[in-house]
Amino acid sequence: MRTDADHLPAVQQRELERIQRVLMEEFAEAISKATTPSRRNGKILKIILFGSYARNDWVDEPENGYQSDFDLLVVVNHEDLTDIAHYWYVAEDRILRDAEVARPVNIIVHSLDEVNQALKRGEYFWVDIARDGIILYELPCHPLATPMPLTPTNACEMASDYFAEWLPAIDRALSTASEQARKGTNERGWRKDAAFSLHQATERAYICFLLVRTLYFPRSHNIKFLRSLAEDSEPRLIEAWPRERRLDRRRFQLLKRAYVEARYSAAYEISVEELTAILDSVRSLRDVVEHVSRERLEAMRSSAGL
Secondary structure, X not given: OEOOOOOOOHHHHHHHHHHHHHHHHXXXXXXXXXXXXXXXXXXXEEEEXXXXXXXXXXXXXXXXXXXXXXXXXXXXXXXXXXXXXXXXXXXHHHHHHOOOOOOOEEEEEEEHHHHHXXXXXXXXXXXXXXXXXXXXXXXXXXXXXXXXXXXXXXXHHHHHHHHHHHHHHHHHHXXXXXXXXXXXXXXXXXXXXXXXXXXXXXXXXXXXXXXXXXXXXXXXXXXXXXXXXXXXXXXXXXXXXXXXXXXXXXXXXXXXXXXXXXXXXXOOOOOHHHHHHHHHHHHHHHHHHHHHHHHHHHHHHHHHOO
């Protein structure tokens, strides 16, 4: 695995250095308040850049609504330390609000044991990180396991099972959202319920795709994060959510906010027109996910000789 990001422009290298500093500072602050030995003795073992900035195929067109995210894997020494709310929320918030970080940042946190077990299972997501990732920080003497590729047959069986489970889950959420939207023509409460159900359908669509393509999805309800990971693997998913117009970007943000605000905020508003447009986009996403997933499964079956 590489240990430098010299292929990136200087401004992006400075952003990564700043992000790393914030992660280290806030983690040190969080564990200083811990009471159990596993948490009090917590350590960041590695910070790894993965995704488009590691592969050198990022997009940086914020004026058009297209800008690749920094994707970072933080590897810690104990599973207890992977809890985002306890250990990483403040760091994420600081990074989000930092004027010197000009692009979105996604962070996933796993223990070294989790990562190494996944590598030994040959899960594609982790094998890709081991192959393409860039180590920005590490403590010595904590190596990653050697990836052990899955057999084509096992990989195909796993992906097929995921697809069989998650595609119907998308459809159930879409069916619920459609019925709620119909009832919401003259009632705001039903529209809010529909917005939350559409968020769930979108989340499930990205989970379905990521599991079929990579055999992994992050523990996150942030659909912008899930969208970034999914589109990084499959550009055809972009067509479901146009970015060129401010109106289109606003609709996605409205859907993203629905996970919390549609349930708990009296101020959350969504019109019939907005709901209809978002419903169309989520249906389009569902269809693209089905198409590219079936395409992927067919290729996997062919590779496995099934």
